[in-house]
Amino acid sequence: MRLSRFLSSPVGVALVFLALASLTVSFARFTGGVAMVWIAGAQLAGRLVVMPENRWGPWLIACSFSSLLATGLFGMGWTAAVPLAFINIAEAAAAALLMRRISIAFWPEETLEWIAGFYIGIGLIIPLVSGALATVVANLTIGASILESFTHWIIGHSLGLITCLPVFRFAYWRWSRGRNCLPNPEKWPFAAMILGGFAMLTIVVFTLDMRPLLVFPLLFVVVGSAMLEEALIAAMPVVLILIGGTFTAFEMGPIALMDMAYGDRIQFFQLYVAVTVLAALPIACERSRRLAELRRMQERLAQLEALEPSAY
Known part of the structure; x- marks a missing residue:
């Protein structure tokens, strides 16, 4: 359980975020622009979901530095690192906030409404907004194609949240209650x-x-x-x-x-x-x-x- 407590701490979450972000931005920037695969946001959002909003500060700050390092060292460079760090962290926080809101409003009695909120809000609206901002940053800093960057960001971040957020949320929810993720x-x-x-x-x-x-x-x-x-x-x-x-x-x-x-x-x-x-x-x-x-x-x-x- 010591390992699970460390992985749930700001430092542990930031280190995992750095590993996931570094892997994806170094491996999945196939056209030289934004990464076409993004899992780190789902990991951070999964941790934030299981905590009250007034405790999020240390995790947001720690992962901001992780995003900054990943983009600066392996991604689009230091010029784009600061604005992209803000966008990545804001996206994860928005996904976590929305998931907490729909869970409070609908779970478990109204699962259809919860699923609709998850699909539309987290899988579509949040990546659209963050993708629009990231596209501007990519175009201004490295001259990346607007349409290509926007498309790749939306697909990578939307699918990453839809696929991995439930998994990370389950893991951090179990760890936060002193339980492991095994049967x-x-x-x-x-x-x-x-x-x-x-x-x-x-x-x-x-x-x-x-x-x-x-x-x-x-x-x-x-x-x-x-x-x-x-x-x-x-x-x-x-x-x-x-x-x-x-x-x-x-x-x-x-x-x-x-x-x-x-x-x-x-x-x-x-x-x-x-x-x-x-x-x-x-x-x-x-x-x-x-x-x-x-x-x-x-x-x-x-x-x-x-x-x-x-x-x-």
Whole structure:
């Protein structure tokens, strides 16, 4: 648990943010402009979501320095580092704030409204605003194409938030309550069987050059979201990203052989993972709502049974 406390601290979050941002801006700037893949914002937003807004300051400041270093050392240079740091951190904070607001307003009774707020607000509106600002910065500092930068930013940041924010939110929520992200020890054999089977399926799909087979990992995640506990549901997109992303990055598998530029293939893989999460998220949310409702009914029934002897 010491490791989880460190990873949840401002320094720990900033170090992970720096690692993720450095990796993406050094690897995913395929056209020399903005990164076409962005995960660091979802990581910071996932940490902020589980805290009250009045405590966000240290995490925002620490990650601002991380963004500054990543852009200055590996990205568009020091001239763009300061404004892009502000945009990146503001985007993550806005996503976290909106997620907290829709959770307070709608969760868990109105899951449809929560999902709509997540899709439209976090997946669309926030990346549009941040993308417009970042496009201006990229054009003024390095002369990057406005349309290209705007498109790449929106796709990379939107898919990053949609795909990874639920996963990071789950991890930091568990850690903030002194729990780990693993299933209960008695369920480890079952968890190993499920995740091992999913990993093998993903390896087979990304080894073969048959794009129709991509539907099977998606279906596995969708069906699993209706039956499995949160720890396993959160782990499956991670397994898909690690295996499928590695194959695609090394130009292997069905996506890597598509007749498009390398960067576009990477973004297509991002889209594939995002569609998988989007398809599974409503089912997982509805399952959580029904389980919460069942717990309330059981608690109410226990209260009624406790009061019953006093009636005689």
